[in-house]
Amino acid sequence: MNKSKFQIIYDELAQQIQDGILQASELLPSENELAVTYEASRETIRKALKLLSEHGYIQKMQGKGSVVLDVKKINFPISGLVSFHELANKMGKRARTDVIQLTEQQMSSHLLDHFQLKEQELIWEVKRVREIDHEKIILDKDYLLSSVIPGLTREICEHSIYEYIEQELGLTISFAKKEITVEPPTNEDRDLLDLKGYDTIVVVKSHVYLEDTTLFQYTESRHRPDKFRFVDFARRMK
Template sequence: MSEELITINKFYDIYLDLKMKIETYHYQTGSLLPSEKTLADVYKVSRETIRKALTMLLEEGYIQKKQGKGSIVLDIKRLNFPFSGLTSFKEIQEAQNIQSETILVKNKRELAPKFLTNQLDLAPSQQVISLVRLRKISGEVVILDKDYLIDDKIRSIPSQAAKDSLYAYLESELHMNISYAKKIFVVEPATREDRQLMDLKNDTHVVVVKGEVYLEDTRLFQYTESRHRLDRFEFVEFARRKHSAP
């Protein structure tokens, strides 16, 4: 292995270790990370390698550099439900230790609904697998997930896979390379279905994230709607301004 590749592996491994320690609150929000010199001694690397790892944390929104102080740990709770990422509910649940229950309401192969054939320009005879899942958190159903799997390669979805992790099944069992998604974020009046299946209390509207999900070869394979109770979720994207070089 070349010296350059070893260096890359080192700073990336350090980045992952520090990231994990921030996410598990080993380093608390608002606290300072150890100094570059201390980290270099701990990881037995050069300060330049530490700087590269810290730069990755900076760009990902985990720390903020403050002159004369060092690296301040930022509040990572704002990343609880990333809007821009292509992340399954199961992955978010495990990363943030959310105690929840998934209730599978529907798992059926059927003709694509008319709104979908119109929106995606599909043939009227297009078949899809329609999944409806409820996410129950703290005893209340606060998310209604509706998925339509369009790719003909997907003939059926085992109910346990639908309840556990759809993407894990598609990637590990069907070897599908899920790549990117187009999403929109809207607030809509609650439907009769929302009121029947979710614990909306007196809410008249729900937050909806609609997405078209594509494979690595650019084929559309999934349309999804994730419908959320207003008071339980906040979608926040970390943004950092990139300054032009002088």
């Protein structure tokens, strides 16, 4: 099927942003200039710009025009509890999730320590590869207590586990303890991710708690190092 004119313009501008020809914080040419360049109507240009905005490539600023966003790195808050689904919503179709594994099984002794339990319990093991701009750059390995989070399905894992927990199960996710390390990639990392020769992986290990302080999830989020910027707000205390 032939692409419409605005989709062709969108593809060309998105590619220029990805390639760095149009750089972060740079203003796009005006609608009039783009209309002349692409021999298109202003309405067609507006449709292309709307799609760029929806997919996280630009930010429209009143009175200034369209500013190119930094798509090379994705901001992950260190202190916040933000799901990939919530971040992906800002990127539109640039992001997708592939569920590699969803199994319910007895937890290992290794996980017994993480969950601070004396006896083994059933646990969900979920592995998901996160793809952004057609590159597989995150491997999320989640372990959730079955007794607390029942009824997980592949569809839920593809969409948002946190949304299921909060909206369907009616539970409140409260806080997490996080540890960030830089490690050599495992064979699994190399098999599932597009590492492009990088010999390190940024690993964010999180223990996540409900409002009643129940530790219900342990997760390892394994990131290709060039794509992510971990951010936080810090205040000096005296």
